[in-house]
Amino acid sequence: MNQNNLKVALAQIAPIWLNKFETLKLVKSKILEAAEQKCDLIVFGEGFAPGYPWWLSITHSAAWDNKIQKEIFAHYASNAIQIERGDLSEVQKIAKENRIAIYLGIIERPTDRGGHSLYCTLVYMDQTGEIKSVHRKLQPTYDERLVWSPGDGNGLQTHPLKDFTLGGLNCWENWMPMARTALYGLGENVHIAVWPGAVRNTENITRMIAQESRSYVISVSSLMSKTDFPKDTPHLDVILENCPDVLADGGSCIAGPDGKWIMEPQPLYEGLLIETLDFQRILEERQNFDPVGHYSRPDVLKLEVNRNRQYNVDYK
Structure with missing residues (x-):
């Protein structure tokens, strides 16, 4: 096995939107497809399972105490991933059986924060199928804040894979210089940037981060079109009323x-x-x-990172 080479697969596909069971079936099929091609790593887009909250920007989502928004959110939450309850166990099994590492964007409904709020989370599984980091997006962007909660620094981790060191961030987190630096300081040399899906997001920042870090940068986006909304989506008529033909064009x-x-x-x-x-x-x-090595001045500039998982209640 050549430790100096890393074969990577970028899964640019559309989810079975807001259907976690069918979307996870799709995830598993793509992992197997990548494994058949001898890939060491496969990466999926931001919040891929069960999907990005596309309705927010086209349905007056900021309307207060609105029944339509509540019902769509409840459907979203019902299909969010609960890692503690084993929602990813079959994905882990496939990773182990096929010796392939995975970065998977999910919408997480964690029990350690009460089990009702949602987080945009990037999960890393190694080639043994073990979940090594669960990174909750530090700062949701614009209307995302209506459905996603702010995360914490616990998932700012890097992971060895062959000779490489991997780290990852969600969407506009990649614009946060201190978040990037936190990963550089851990030896990152393959930066994973996951996006909901738009060339306008990836065409400039991907190269910028690569130049800044002197690392490989892998940007992975999903696809989504007007025809990808399942027919059983709550208030589908409202969603489609002002929906563009293409919501996510990859990139x-x-x-x-x-x-x-x-x-x-x-x-x-x-x-x-x-x-x-x-x-x-x-x-x-x-x-x-080297941004945190020979071309740095830690005596002048230094970053402090809190990687504690944040809880509301400390049970003794």
Whole structure:
């Protein structure tokens, strides 16, 4: 096994929207497809299971005490992932059986915060199927705040895979320089950036982070069109009334440690996008710049990171 090469699959697909059981079946099928092609890692988009809250921007979601919004939210919450109750156990089993690592974006309804609020979470499973980090998005963006809760620093972790060190952030977290630095300080050299799906999000920042960090940057986006809303979606007529034909056009891509494209943003392509990364390219680019190594001044500038999981109640 060549430890210097990492074969990665970017899953640019649409979920079975707000149906966690069917979406997880789709996740498992794509993992098996990537494993058949001897991939070491597969990455899914932000909140992929069971899907991004697309209705927010097109249904007056900020209306106070609105029955329509409450009922759509309840449907969303009912289909959110509860890790503690084993919702991901079959995915873990497939990861172990096929020796493939996974970054999976989920909408999480964690019992450690009461079991009713939702978090945009990025889960990493290693090649033994063990969940190694559960990163809850630090700051939901704009209307996302109507359905997602702010996370904490517990999931700011990196993970070894072959010779590489992986870390990941959700969507606009990737614009937070201190969040990126927290991962750089842990040795990250493959940065995973997951998105709901838009070339406009990935076309600039992917290369910028690669140039800043001298790392590979893998941006993975989902797809979503007007025809992807299931017929049993609550208040589907309201959602479709002002819905554009395409809500998420993909844009998954990979930049190398020099900031140049390895895979340019791919709009509207549906399926797995596969590339192989060479570890030596990381070392080559670190020769002239390393943001937390030889090109840093910790005596002047230093970041403090709180990685404690946050709880409302401390039971003794």
